Amino acid sequence: MLKSSLLLAALLLPVFSAANAEDYKAGDLLVSDPWSQELPPNAPTVAAYFVIHNTGATPDRLLSVETSVAEKAELHEHVMQGDLMKMQQVPSVAVPAKGELTFAPMAYHVMLLGLKDRSLLADGKQFPLTLTFEKAGKVQVQVSVQKAPPMAGHGPVHAQ
Known part of the structure; x- marks a missing residue:
């Protein structure tokens, strides 16, 4: 029985590790599930989305974002x-x-303007996005580009 349990745990470890592969930590903040929808032909802009979890006892503030795939x-x-x-x-x-x-469609989002490298905005690709927080500092995430939005685990939520 113990041998079966250990084997099951060993087999499931990569599954749980992969589930957290898109989490990025900065201080008390955890940025998870960064994604963007595949760029439609001739679209002048594209948006990026993610979830920020604050495990700390004090609030923080997202001050700015930047990426190499857009001018702004x-x-x-x-x-x-x-x-x-x-x-x-x-x-x-x-x-x-x-x-x-x-950050979700019809809620807060990152708008990328003046797109530079459109090749990274296709289904299955990734691009870097740097988030700068007031207290936690900078964290770079890899945004996964997808044909369709991921299954929603969170609804659009705005902090007050």
Whole structure:
């Protein structure tokens, strides 16, 4: 029985390791599941998404983002103005203490403008994205480009 349990544990270890392969740590923050949707032909911009988990007792703030695949990377949010949903740039985004912040379609997202290397924006490719936090500092993540959005484990959530 012990031998079977050890064998099962050994077989499952790569599965659990792969599940955490897209997690990036900076101080008390963990950035998980960075992704972007495959670039449509002739699209002038593309967005990137991820989840920031704060395990610390104090809030942090995402101040900026940058990448080599675009001239500019901006933090954006969607807001309702009357009956219309509008996208707008924000200077920074708060990450609550002991909480999480989800960057997702129709919520906070990173907008990449002035695309440079479109070859990295195809299904199955990855590109680097550097996030700069007020307290945790910089963390570079690899954004996975996918044909379709991943199965949602989190809904769009904005920190207050």
